[in-house]
Amino acid sequence: MVRVAIDIGHGSNTWENGGGKGVVRNGIVYEEHDFNSLVAQELDRLLNYNGISTLLYQQPFSPEVGLTQRTNYYNSQNVDLVWSIHANASSSTSAEGRCAFYWYTSSAARRLAELYVEEVTNAGYNTHGTGLHASQPNSWTNLHICRETNMTAVLTENGFMTNNADFERIFGSNQAVYVANIARAHAKAICRFFNINFNDDGGGGTGQKYIEILADSLWTYNTADWNDRAVIVNRGEVFTVIRDRFYVDGGYMYQIKSGLYITANPTYVRAYTR
Known part of the structure; x- marks a missing residue:
């Protein structure tokens, strides 16, 4: 192989x-x-x-x-x-x-x-x-x-x-x-x-990333600032990611379609692409 x-x-x-x-x-x-x-x-x-x-x-x-x-x-x-x-x-x-x-x-x-x-x-x-x-x-x-x-x-x-x-x-x-x-x-x-026939059926889709909330409740943020809290979201909600995982003062965030920011910690959110 x-x-x-x-x-x-x-x-x-x-x-x-x-x-x-x-x-x-x-x-x-x-x-x-x-x-x-x-x-x-x-x-x-x-x-x-x-x-x-x-x-x-x-x-x-x-x-x-x-x-x-x-x-x-x-x-x-x-x-x-x-x-x-x-x-x-x-x-x-x-x-x-x-x-x-x-x-x-x-x-x-x-x-x-x-x-x-x-x-x-x-x-x-x-x-x-x-x-x-x-x-x-x-x-x-x-x-x-x-x-x-x-x-x-x-x-x-x-x-x-x-x-x-x-x-x-x-x-x-x-x-x-x-x-x-x-x-x-x-x-x-x-x-x-390597003369391998490329198979693109591996779930690449459009490449759009989403996150699902795993925590019972979770803060979002108005800006890329952990102190700038916006609204709380709840377990099971799904959001479209418009900016992928990036570093902010000791942790990582995503930006979602609404323009808000949210933690990228996998303990609290699950990211997937389709």
């Missing part, structure tokens, strides 16, 4: 520890790792549905595992592929699009990167330049994940957090559909690389 390591870029504490990897808008921090985690979870589901075994060493929404620790582990596990998920940033707000990095001497990694570019293009999204970047020594492309892995490895940058249109896809009102579409593009590229 094919075995793929899904490498989730950064960690839940990367921003707090001064590592950047996110953007601030209207005083709210949007962390790259949160988006990477959402894509990884959906990719994990799709690959498993298509008979591909997966490994997630960096857990979603969890503290960061160091790069050397990651690649040492992947190499020890002899996985067939390392697929790293990221979002990009730039000092220029006009920079946009998606791209993939591969080690410059690996024809297999280049082929997989090409398949990624084809699939995101087929999904209707543009690329950053050609979408292909050879990772090589003594340049800004000298990426650890591409360089230190013993197997085929590709690192994807799935849009620019600093671009208005891409921001809406990565963190904003279009996030649920974008996460589903990007994860599907990843899965299709990987299946094509």
